[in-house]
Amino acid sequence: MITEILSTGDEVRSGAIADSNAAYISQRIEGEAGLPVSRHSCVGDDIKDIAGILREIGTRADIALVTGGLGPTSDDMTAEAAALAAGVNLILNETALGQMEAFFKMRNYTLNSSNRKQAILPEGAEVLYNPVGTAPGFALKIGKCLFFFMPGVPSEMKKMLADRVLPKIAELQGKQRHFCVVKTLSTFGLPESTVGERLAGLTEAVPEIRLGLRALFPEIQIKLYIEGDNQSLIDSRIEKAVQWILKEIGDKVISLDGSSMEAVIGKLLKEKNATLSVAESCTGGLISHRLTDVAGSSDYFLFSGVTYSNEAKIKVLGVSPDTLRQHGAVHEETARSMALGVKRLTGSTYGLSTSGIAGPGGGTAEKPVGTVCIGLATPREVIARRFHFSFGIRDMNKTIFAVTAMELLRRELKSEN
């Protein structure tokens, strides 16, 4: 089945944003439905341009995934363009309207006329339910191609793709469909190119497996794709590949199910019935933000003190002014004192701390931008480590500092088991 992707919208066309939706859809369609995408296209918010390219795709492809232009404003004109291209009328779709009314009612909003416009869809369109936004999606045949129209907002598109579109495509594939399994491992500590090199021999060891890498900076996900129609054979090959990878780079693998670092830490803390407090300087709250993104984190996460100023380090965490005077804020001794201080302050099982220079300013010859000291207070000891990273970009530094600190804690939690 020939598969294409179309992105609509002036923000992509004009280059205000890069087309990450198209990349995401390509990955999932290829990985999960086993359908390589043959072409991406993008046109702006212009009804003639959209209708024109829909007709073109309708002569070339069997399946097309379209994003954008389903919103309530006047520059949202995908439904109208689809009707034009298909040669059908626009009508008020009662299913779509009903779903929107329920969505609004649940949130105590009032449905206004511009929202009502979103329920006006091409005749014959099949509604694709949107549980996280107001814009309903729809499926419609134009020419020989079945189009799936989805919202451009990434969170809404992702949900609709997973819940509505991929199952529909699997249904269409019918008996043609093989099992197509994706197994995801998360790693931390090697750049993407090195992971690729270290795993180069995998396709020889398990030829049925296709390997994919996905960078979720600074974590690298390893994706194993396999097709077939014998579930137990698939399972054993996946298992063989996982074992091969663990032998090769096992110490860098943080989860065998794609879980993020913060989710892995949460699970380990829960298993131990332990609690955590954090003292952050250069990471500015990012460790805390990521830890609390995990639902249920209030079970083990007690407190984070984002102590940017020396005064806050002294007053809140009890770091001694002498330590700061003697070693400065970015030092193993200070990190050690912060970790211990936040553990004592809150009575948590573990205390984790960061102090470093995220940049762009603040670097010196001895402690250049990218330097971070990490402290970890455990029930038995207090350890501190110094690292240097040379990304030179503030938010990348914050991120790598935060994940490196969490990795130190993860290794400690694992080693105690």
Place this chain on the structure above:
Amino acid sequence: MITEILSTGDEVRSGAIADSNAAYISQRIEGEAGLPVSRHSCVGDDIKDIAGILREIGTRADIALVTGGLGPTSDDMTAEAAALAAGVNLILNETALGQMEAFFKMRNYTLNSSNRKQAILPEGAEVLYNPVGTAPGFALKIGKCLFFFMPGVPSEMKKMLADRVLPKIAELQGKQRHFCVVKTLSTFGLPESTVGERLAGLTEAVPEIRLGLRALFPEIQIKLYIEGDNQSLIDSRIEKAVQWILKEIGDKVISLDGSSMEAVIGKLLKEKNATLSVAESCTGGLISHRLTDVAGSSDYFLFSGVTYSNEAKIKVLGVSPDTLRQHGAVHEETARSMALGVKRLTGSTYGLSTSGIAGPGGGTAEKPVGTVCIGLATPREVIARRFHFSFGIRDMNKTIFAVTAMELLRRELKSEN
């Protein structure tokens, strides 16, 4: 002049990377040459697919910018595809070879046969010099369209676009050249659909302006596009549009230059020589993380206490156990006490606090998921407000809670001026 962009390569087609080259080229072509790009396309490393789409574009566009497939390996086949589409032979281009030899000599490299392949270009192609890599670019007419073929490596493409392609396009445009200006305003407090409705009259008030909206949840950016060849006329129309927007939804506009909420707050605090500390519960460090994403934030940001547990609220912030017992953690009184506590603890000018229920668990009938209480301690008073949002998704709730708290502070800082 109709302008299109084509990206070639399996890494974009398969979604391994997002097409940031296309976004970059769009912006520069639209911004500097005043040529809105009408379409982007992407196909993989397949000679028939590339030749096919080159022919298509040759019937539609006047100018096309192509990236990728100029390297030395066997999956680099753009030159061959271009020759096929143009119906000309491939020949060794002496100019390209000379430039490559000079490039290699300067670096003491040896030119091997696979590099030599890069100098084999379609007959009639005009070489575009690449000063930063081995792959020469080239310009070639196919159909009615002049194609500029550039490397896919971003740094090489950017240099070639700036030094070779944009000047060439300016030459072609002759006196036709327009200015094309984009102005960005940031807003908070209205959903995208309402912003669209409230600004529906803008195109009537200033017909020369094209309006675009971009959702950066929960902020909505307003983009104003305008073309023309008289800079002062453009400026006055942009100014007229901005004034119109300010009259219509001025209280929702947070910046006139696209700055984010945290950047606006940082600027206001700096102007006042004031400092800020934050006590976060439900936002889990996100306010702090966003504030510290702004370079230079250590000038005004002193501390954030992420006090998830009641014990931390009591011990660190000095919230009275009675307040917590009487009202619970999510209450205006608690938020007030947290804001005041963190201000006192650190001696900051302002104290900001959040306490709420981000979900998925923890909601009650009286305080459902999505409830947040925000406290703000200023030099004169302590205020507290309660809000309810019904997104029902943990990270959306965290985000809207954080930005709502920052908005309360922004309004206070503005009103004091």
